[in-house]
Amino acid sequence: MCIVYIYVFTCTCSHTHVYRISTCRPHADPFGNVYAPHSFEGRRAGTPLCGAGAKKFCAIPFVIRGDLDWYLKVLKLNNYNSNTPCALCACNTTTRPWRDFGRSSAWLDSVHDTLSWRAANPHPACGLFLSPLISIACINPDWMHTMHLGVYTYAFASVLWLLAYELLEEDPARNMVTIMRELRAYWKTHATLGHFQGITLSMFSVENDPERKQPQLKGTSGEIKRLSKGLLHVFKAHKRRGFATHAEIGLMLKKWIQMDDILDEHPGHIFPKLPRPVADTFENLAFDSLALLTSVAGHYMRVDPKPLFNVTIKAHMLAHCGIHARFLNPRLAICYGGEDYMKHMKRAVFMASRGTKANNICKKMGDKLVLAMHCEMSAGGHFR
Numbered sequence: 471m472c473i474v475y476i477y478v479f480t481c482t483c484s485h486t487h488v489y490r491i492s493t494c495r496p497h498a499d500p501f502g503n504v505y506a507p508h509s510f511e512g513r514r515a516g517t518p519l520c521g522a523g524a525k526k527f528c529a530i531p532f533v534i535r536g537d538l539d540w541y542l543k544v545l546k547l548n549n550y551n552s553n554t555p556c557a558l559c560a561c562n563t564t565t566r567p568w569r570d571f572g573r574s575s576a577w578l579d580s581v582h583d584t585l586s587w588r589a590a591n592p593h594p595a596c597g598l599f600l601s602p603l604i605s606i607a608c609i610n611p612d613w614m615h616t617m618h619l620g621v622y623t624y625a626f627a628s629v630l631w632l633l634a635y636e637l638l639e640e641d642p643a644r645n646m647v648t649i650m651r652e653l654r655a656y657w658k659t660h661a662t663l664g665h666f667q668g669i670t671l672s673m674f675s676v677e678n679d680p681e682r683k684q685p686q687l688k689g690t691s692g693e694i695k696r697l698s699k700g701l702l703h704v705f706k707a708h709k710r711r712g713f714a715t716h717a718e719i720g721l722m723l724k725k726w727i728q729m730d731d732i733l734d735e736h737p738g739h740i741f742p743k744l745p746r747p748v749a750d751t752f753e754n755l756a757f758d759s760l761a762l763l764t765s766v767a768g769h770y771m772r773v774d775p776k777p778l779f780n781v782t783i784k785a786h787m788l789a790h791c792g793i794h795a796r797f798l799n800p801r802l803a804i805c806y807g808g809e810d811y812m813k814h815m816k817r818a819v820f821m822a823s824r825g826t827k828a829n830n831i832c833k834k835m836g837d838k839l840v841l842a843m844h845c846e847m848s849a850g851g852h853f854r
Protein backbone atom coordinates (compact mmCIF):
# COMPACT_ATOMS: atom_id res chain seq x y z
CA MET A 471 0.00 0.00 0.00
CA CYS A 472 1.24 3.42 -0.85
CA ILE A 473 1.05 5.85 2.03
CA VAL A 474 0.64 9.43 0.93
CA TYR A 475 1.70 12.29 3.13
CA ILE A 476 0.04 15.67 3.14
CA TYR A 477 2.10 18.64 4.17
CA VAL A 478 -0.04 21.31 5.79
CA PHE A 479 1.37 24.82 6.05
CA THR A 480 -0.17 27.09 8.64
CA CYS A 481 0.56 30.75 9.11
CA THR A 482 1.13 32.17 12.54
CA CYS A 483 2.27 35.53 11.14
CA SER A 484 5.83 35.07 12.33
CA HIS A 485 6.24 31.29 12.31
CA THR A 486 5.49 28.56 9.84
CA HIS A 487 4.78 25.06 11.07
CA VAL A 488 4.87 22.04 8.84
CA TYR A 489 2.90 18.99 9.90
CA ARG A 490 3.06 15.58 8.28
CA ILE A 491 -0.19 13.70 8.41
CA SER A 492 -0.70 10.10 7.30
CA THR A 493 -3.73 9.73 5.10
CA CYS A 494 -4.33 6.13 6.23
CA ARG A 495 -6.87 5.45 8.95
CA PRO A 496 -5.17 4.57 12.27
CA HIS A 497 -5.13 1.20 14.06
CA ALA A 498 -5.44 2.82 17.48
CA ASP A 499 -7.06 5.90 18.98
CA PRO A 500 -4.85 8.82 20.08
CA PHE A 501 -4.72 7.37 23.61
CA GLY A 502 -3.00 4.26 22.20
CA ASN A 503 -5.97 1.89 22.57
CA VAL A 504 -5.87 -0.54 19.63
CA TYR A 505 -9.24 -0.86 17.92
CA ALA A 506 -10.91 -4.28 18.17
CA PRO A 507 -10.63 -6.02 14.73
CA HIS A 508 -14.39 -6.31 14.27
CA SER A 509 -15.23 -2.82 15.54
CA PHE A 510 -16.23 -0.06 13.12
CA GLU A 511 -12.80 1.60 13.45
CA GLY A 512 -10.94 -1.78 13.41
CA ARG A 513 -12.43 -2.80 10.07
CA ARG A 514 -11.39 0.49 8.48
CA ALA A 515 -7.89 0.63 10.05
CA GLY A 516 -5.08 0.95 7.48
CA THR A 517 -7.35 1.91 4.60
CA PRO A 518 -6.58 5.17 2.83
CA LEU A 519 -8.57 8.15 4.06
CA CYS A 520 -8.88 9.56 0.57
CA GLY A 521 -9.76 6.32 -1.23
CA ALA A 522 -7.61 4.47 -3.74
CA GLY A 523 -7.46 3.69 -7.47
CA ALA A 524 -10.35 5.06 -9.49
CA LYS A 525 -12.10 6.13 -6.29
CA LYS A 526 -9.15 8.17 -5.11
CA PHE A 527 -10.10 11.59 -3.86
CA CYS A 528 -8.40 14.44 -5.67
CA ALA A 529 -8.23 18.13 -4.88
CA ILE A 530 -7.01 21.13 -6.80
CA PRO A 531 -5.50 24.01 -4.82
CA PHE A 532 -7.27 27.16 -5.95
CA VAL A 533 -6.30 29.66 -3.29
CA ILE A 534 -3.38 30.06 -0.90
CA ARG A 535 -4.24 32.22 2.10
CA GLY A 536 -1.83 34.33 4.11
CA ASP A 537 -0.67 37.86 4.78
CA LEU A 538 2.02 39.80 2.90
CA ASP A 539 4.69 38.87 5.43
CA TRP A 540 3.93 35.18 4.97
CA TYR A 541 3.96 35.56 1.19
CA LEU A 542 7.45 37.05 1.48
CA LYS A 543 8.98 34.73 4.08
CA VAL A 544 7.41 31.43 3.04
CA LEU A 545 6.31 31.76 -0.58
CA LYS A 546 9.36 33.95 -1.38
CA LEU A 547 7.22 36.42 -3.30
CA ASN A 548 7.94 40.13 -3.69
CA ASN A 549 9.13 42.15 -0.70
CA TYR A 550 6.27 44.54 0.09
CA ASN A 551 8.81 47.15 1.25
CA SER A 552 10.78 47.07 -2.01
CA ASN A 553 10.49 49.12 -5.20
CA THR A 554 8.52 46.25 -6.79
CA PRO A 555 6.23 45.44 -3.88
CA CYS A 556 3.49 43.40 -5.53
CA ALA A 557 3.65 39.82 -6.84
CA LEU A 558 0.29 40.11 -8.56
CA CYS A 559 1.35 42.79 -11.04
CA ALA A 560 4.50 44.51 -12.30
CA CYS A 561 3.91 47.76 -10.41
CA ASN A 562 6.82 49.74 -9.07
CA THR A 563 7.64 53.14 -7.62
CA THR A 564 8.56 54.83 -10.93
CA THR A 565 7.04 53.88 -14.29
CA ARG A 566 4.03 51.96 -12.94
CA PRO A 567 3.40 53.56 -9.52
CA TRP A 568 1.58 51.24 -7.15
CA ARG A 569 -0.04 54.27 -5.45
CA ASP A 570 -1.83 55.23 -8.67
CA PHE A 571 -5.45 54.13 -8.29
CA GLY A 572 -6.95 55.70 -11.41
CA ARG A 573 -8.83 53.52 -13.88
CA SER A 574 -6.07 54.03 -16.44
CA SER A 575 -3.16 53.29 -14.07
CA ALA A 576 -0.14 51.84 -15.84
CA TRP A 577 0.08 48.87 -13.47
CA LEU A 578 -3.42 47.69 -14.45
CA ASP A 579 -2.04 46.53 -17.80
CA SER A 580 0.61 44.45 -16.03
CA VAL A 581 -1.61 42.32 -13.76
CA HIS A 582 -0.21 38.79 -14.09
CA ASP A 583 -1.95 35.70 -15.31
CA THR A 584 -0.33 32.28 -14.91
CA LEU A 585 1.62 32.47 -18.19
CA SER A 586 2.97 36.00 -17.77
CA TRP A 587 3.97 35.30 -14.16
CA ARG A 588 5.79 32.07 -15.10
CA ALA A 589 7.58 33.93 -17.90
CA ALA A 590 8.64 36.65 -15.45
CA ASN A 591 9.57 34.10 -12.73
CA PRO A 592 11.02 31.04 -14.51
CA HIS A 593 12.76 29.82 -11.33
CA PRO A 594 10.46 30.46 -8.34
CA ALA A 595 12.28 30.26 -5.01
CA CYS A 596 9.39 28.46 -3.30
CA GLY A 597 8.98 24.82 -4.32
CA LEU A 598 5.19 25.06 -4.18
CA PHE A 599 5.23 27.01 -7.44
CA LEU A 600 7.06 24.18 -9.22
CA SER A 601 3.74 22.34 -9.29
CA PRO A 602 1.88 22.97 -12.57
CA LEU A 603 -1.29 23.45 -10.50
CA ILE A 604 0.07 26.23 -8.31
CA SER A 605 0.91 29.66 -9.64
CA ILE A 606 0.35 33.32 -8.86
CA ALA A 607 -3.29 32.71 -9.85
CA CYS A 608 -3.67 30.85 -6.51
CA ILE A 609 -2.69 33.97 -4.58
CA ASN A 610 -5.56 36.18 -3.51
CA PRO A 611 -5.02 39.07 -1.08
CA ASP A 612 -6.58 38.29 2.28
CA TRP A 613 -9.44 40.70 3.00
CA MET A 614 -8.87 40.67 6.76
CA HIS A 615 -5.18 41.64 6.60
CA THR A 616 -5.78 44.00 3.66
CA MET A 617 -8.71 45.90 5.16
CA HIS A 618 -9.49 45.20 8.82
CA LEU A 619 -5.84 44.96 9.92
CA GLY A 620 -4.52 47.15 7.11
CA VAL A 621 -6.29 50.04 5.41
CA TYR A 622 -8.83 50.47 8.25
CA THR A 623 -6.21 50.71 11.00
CA TYR A 624 -4.65 53.82 9.43
CA ALA A 625 -7.85 55.42 8.11
CA PHE A 626 -9.98 54.85 11.22
CA ALA A 627 -7.14 56.05 13.47
CA SER A 628 -6.89 59.21 11.35
CA VAL A 629 -10.65 59.82 11.68
CA LEU A 630 -10.42 59.32 15.47
CA TRP A 631 -7.40 61.66 15.50
CA LEU A 632 -9.37 64.38 13.69
CA LEU A 633 -12.29 63.97 16.11
CA ALA A 634 -10.18 63.92 19.28
CA TYR A 635 -7.51 66.51 18.44
CA GLU A 636 -9.29 68.86 16.05
CA LEU A 637 -13.06 68.66 15.71
CA LEU A 638 -14.40 68.28 19.26
CA GLU A 639 -13.97 71.27 21.52
CA GLU A 640 -12.57 69.99 24.83
CA ASP A 641 -9.15 68.52 25.56
CA PRO A 642 -8.33 65.27 23.67
CA ALA A 643 -8.88 62.94 26.66
CA ARG A 644 -12.32 64.39 27.37
CA ASN A 645 -13.11 64.31 23.66
CA MET A 646 -12.38 60.57 23.61
CA VAL A 647 -14.90 60.10 26.43
CA THR A 648 -17.47 61.94 24.32
CA ILE A 649 -16.60 59.88 21.22
CA MET A 650 -16.94 56.60 23.14
CA ARG A 651 -20.26 57.73 24.64
CA GLU A 652 -21.60 58.44 21.16
CA LEU A 653 -20.22 55.17 19.79
CA ARG A 654 -21.85 53.19 22.62
CA ALA A 655 -25.16 54.94 21.99
CA TYR A 656 -24.90 53.95 18.31
CA TRP A 657 -24.02 50.34 19.17
CA LYS A 658 -26.97 50.21 21.56
CA THR A 659 -29.50 51.27 18.92
CA HIS A 660 -27.79 49.28 16.13
CA ALA A 661 -27.12 45.94 17.87
CA THR A 662 -23.40 45.30 17.28
CA LEU A 663 -21.65 42.27 18.75
CA GLY A 664 -17.91 42.22 19.42
CA HIS A 665 -17.33 45.97 19.28
CA PHE A 666 -14.54 47.83 21.12
CA GLN A 667 -15.10 48.02 24.87
CA GLY A 668 -13.09 51.22 24.97
CA ILE A 669 -10.77 53.31 22.79
CA THR A 670 -8.15 55.55 24.36
CA LEU A 671 -5.79 58.07 22.77
CA SER A 672 -2.83 55.75 23.25
CA MET A 673 -4.56 53.10 21.15
CA PHE A 674 -4.06 55.15 17.99
CA SER A 675 -1.68 58.04 18.69
CA VAL A 676 1.28 59.27 20.74
CA GLU A 677 -0.65 61.17 23.43
CA ASN A 678 1.91 63.87 24.29
CA ASP A 679 3.10 64.32 20.68
CA PRO A 680 0.14 63.44 18.42
CA GLU A 681 1.75 64.73 15.21
CA ARG A 682 4.92 62.68 15.62
CA LYS A 683 3.84 59.72 13.49
CA GLN A 684 1.00 58.30 11.45
CA PRO A 685 -1.83 57.18 13.76
CA GLN A 686 -2.63 53.48 13.63
CA LEU A 687 -5.47 51.87 15.56
CA LYS A 688 -4.75 48.89 17.82
CA GLY A 689 -7.43 46.26 18.21
CA THR A 690 -8.55 42.88 16.95
CA SER A 691 -9.61 42.55 13.33
CA GLY A 692 -13.24 41.99 14.42
CA GLU A 693 -13.31 45.07 16.66
CA ILE A 694 -11.84 47.25 13.93
CA LYS A 695 -14.26 45.93 11.29
CA ARG A 696 -17.26 46.57 13.56
CA LEU A 697 -16.15 50.13 14.28
CA SER A 698 -16.83 51.37 10.73
CA LYS A 699 -20.55 52.18 10.93
CA GLY A 700 -20.42 53.78 14.39
CA LEU A 701 -17.35 55.81 13.45
CA LEU A 702 -19.04 57.13 10.30
CA HIS A 703 -22.08 58.09 12.41
CA VAL A 704 -19.95 60.02 14.93
CA PHE A 705 -17.80 61.63 12.22
CA LYS A 706 -20.88 62.86 10.32
CA ALA A 707 -22.15 64.48 13.52
CA HIS A 708 -18.93 66.49 14.03
CA LYS A 709 -17.41 67.05 10.57
CA ARG A 710 -17.08 70.58 9.18
CA ARG A 711 -20.07 71.29 6.96
CA GLY A 712 -19.11 72.31 3.44
CA PHE A 713 -15.49 71.18 3.83
CA ALA A 714 -14.73 68.99 0.79
CA THR A 715 -12.07 66.82 2.46
CA HIS A 716 -14.40 65.91 5.32
CA ALA A 717 -17.12 65.06 2.80
CA GLU A 718 -14.61 62.80 1.00
CA ILE A 719 -13.71 61.05 4.27
CA GLY A 720 -17.40 60.35 4.97
CA LEU A 721 -17.94 59.03 1.44
CA MET A 722 -14.83 56.85 1.66
CA LEU A 723 -16.01 55.23 4.92
CA LYS A 724 -19.44 54.68 3.38
CA LYS A 725 -17.95 52.86 0.39
CA TRP A 726 -15.87 50.56 2.63
CA ILE A 727 -18.98 49.77 4.69
CA GLN A 728 -20.78 48.88 1.45
CA MET A 729 -17.91 46.53 0.51
CA ASP A 730 -18.05 44.76 3.88
CA ASP A 731 -21.83 44.50 3.58
CA ILE A 732 -21.51 42.90 0.12
CA LEU A 733 -19.16 40.26 1.54
CA ASP A 734 -21.41 39.66 4.56
CA GLU A 735 -24.32 39.05 2.19
CA HIS A 736 -22.37 36.66 -0.07
CA PRO A 737 -20.97 33.67 1.88
CA GLY A 738 -18.17 31.86 0.08
CA HIS A 739 -19.80 28.40 0.13
CA ILE A 740 -22.80 29.76 -1.83
CA PHE A 741 -20.96 32.32 -3.98
CA PRO A 742 -17.45 31.01 -4.85
CA LYS A 743 -17.15 34.18 -6.89
CA LEU A 744 -19.28 37.30 -6.63
CA PRO A 745 -22.08 37.48 -9.22
CA ARG A 746 -20.88 39.66 -12.10
CA PRO A 747 -23.02 42.79 -11.39
CA VAL A 748 -22.09 42.58 -7.68
CA ALA A 749 -18.40 42.03 -8.57
CA ASP A 750 -18.51 45.11 -10.82
CA THR A 751 -20.01 47.16 -7.96
CA PHE A 752 -17.40 45.77 -5.56
CA GLU A 753 -14.55 46.67 -7.93
CA ASN A 754 -15.94 50.18 -8.51
CA LEU A 755 -16.26 50.70 -4.74
CA ALA A 756 -12.64 49.61 -4.28
CA PHE A 757 -11.24 52.01 -6.89
CA ASP A 758 -13.57 54.88 -5.96
CA SER A 759 -12.67 54.59 -2.26
CA LEU A 760 -8.97 54.48 -3.12
CA ALA A 761 -9.32 57.62 -5.24
CA LEU A 762 -10.95 59.31 -2.23
CA LEU A 763 -8.20 58.02 0.09
CA THR A 764 -5.55 59.42 -2.28
CA SER A 765 -7.30 62.79 -2.41
CA VAL A 766 -7.70 62.98 1.40
CA ALA A 767 -4.09 61.89 1.99
CA GLY A 768 -2.94 64.51 -0.56
CA HIS A 769 -4.81 67.24 1.35
CA TYR A 770 -3.11 66.33 4.63
CA MET A 771 0.26 66.06 2.90
CA ARG A 772 0.26 69.30 0.92
CA VAL A 773 -2.51 71.69 2.03
CA ASP A 774 -2.80 71.07 5.78
CA PRO A 775 0.34 69.06 6.65
CA LYS A 776 -0.50 66.42 9.24
CA PRO A 777 0.60 62.77 9.38
CA LEU A 778 -2.86 61.40 8.55
CA PHE A 779 -4.37 58.80 6.18
CA ASN A 780 -1.27 56.78 5.45
CA VAL A 781 -1.46 55.08 2.03
CA THR A 782 0.38 51.77 2.33
CA ILE A 783 0.79 48.75 0.06
CA LYS A 784 -2.39 47.37 1.70
CA ALA A 785 -4.30 50.01 -0.29
CA HIS A 786 -2.81 48.56 -3.49
CA MET A 787 -3.91 45.09 -2.34
CA LEU A 788 -7.44 46.48 -1.90
CA ALA A 789 -7.41 47.32 -5.61
CA HIS A 790 -6.41 43.72 -6.40
CA CYS A 791 -9.22 42.44 -4.11
CA GLY A 792 -11.63 44.48 -6.21
CA ILE A 793 -10.27 43.09 -9.48
CA HIS A 794 -10.22 39.48 -8.20
CA ALA A 795 -13.78 39.48 -6.84
CA ARG A 796 -15.24 38.40 -10.18
CA PHE A 797 -13.02 35.29 -10.13
CA LEU A 798 -12.99 34.45 -6.39
CA ASN A 799 -15.15 35.63 -3.51
CA PRO A 800 -12.77 37.48 -1.15
CA ARG A 801 -14.42 35.60 1.75
CA LEU A 802 -12.78 32.38 0.50
CA ALA A 803 -9.36 33.95 0.97
CA ILE A 804 -10.09 35.54 4.34
CA CYS A 805 -7.86 34.56 7.25
CA TYR A 806 -10.37 34.82 10.13
CA GLY A 807 -10.45 31.02 10.54
CA GLY A 808 -6.65 30.88 10.51
CA GLU A 809 -6.42 33.59 13.16
CA ASP A 810 -8.81 31.62 15.43
CA TYR A 811 -6.72 28.51 14.83
CA MET A 812 -3.57 30.47 15.69
CA LYS A 813 -5.14 31.42 19.04
CA HIS A 814 -5.66 27.73 19.85
CA MET A 815 -2.15 26.88 18.65
CA LYS A 816 -0.62 29.52 20.94
CA ARG A 817 -2.50 27.98 23.87
CA ALA A 818 -1.35 24.49 22.87
CA VAL A 819 2.29 25.66 22.68
CA PHE A 820 1.99 27.38 26.07
CA MET A 821 0.56 24.24 27.69
CA ALA A 822 3.20 22.02 26.09
CA SER A 823 6.14 24.25 27.04
CA ARG A 824 5.83 23.99 30.84
CA GLY A 825 8.43 21.59 32.22
CA THR A 826 9.38 20.38 28.72
CA LYS A 827 12.77 20.57 27.03
CA ALA A 828 12.74 22.92 24.04
CA ASN A 829 13.40 20.16 21.50
CA ASN A 830 10.38 18.17 22.75
CA ILE A 831 7.82 20.99 22.76
CA CYS A 832 6.68 20.48 19.15
CA LYS A 833 6.11 16.73 19.65
CA LYS A 834 4.26 17.25 22.95
CA MET A 835 2.15 20.00 21.41
CA GLY A 836 1.34 17.80 18.40
CA ASP A 837 0.29 14.90 20.67
CA LYS A 838 -1.96 17.19 22.72
CA LEU A 839 -3.45 18.66 19.57
CA VAL A 840 -4.26 15.21 18.16
CA LEU A 841 -5.95 14.25 21.45
CA ALA A 842 -7.92 17.48 21.53
CA MET A 843 -9.06 17.04 17.92
CA HIS A 844 -10.00 13.40 18.64
CA CYS A 845 -12.14 14.40 21.64
CA GLU A 846 -13.70 17.32 19.80
CA MET A 847 -14.57 15.38 16.66
CA SER A 848 -15.65 12.18 18.50
CA ALA A 849 -18.00 14.20 20.71
CA GLY A 850 -19.49 15.86 17.67
CA GLY A 851 -19.96 12.52 15.91
CA HIS A 852 -17.88 13.58 12.92
CA PHE A 853 -16.31 10.11 12.60
CA ARG A 854 -19.63 8.33 12.21
Ligand SMILES: [Zn+2]
Pocket residue numbers: 556557558559560561577786790
Ligand atom coordinates in the same frame (compact mmCIF):
# COMPACT_ATOMS: atom_id res chain seq x y z
ZN1 LIG B 1 -0.21 44.79 -7.76
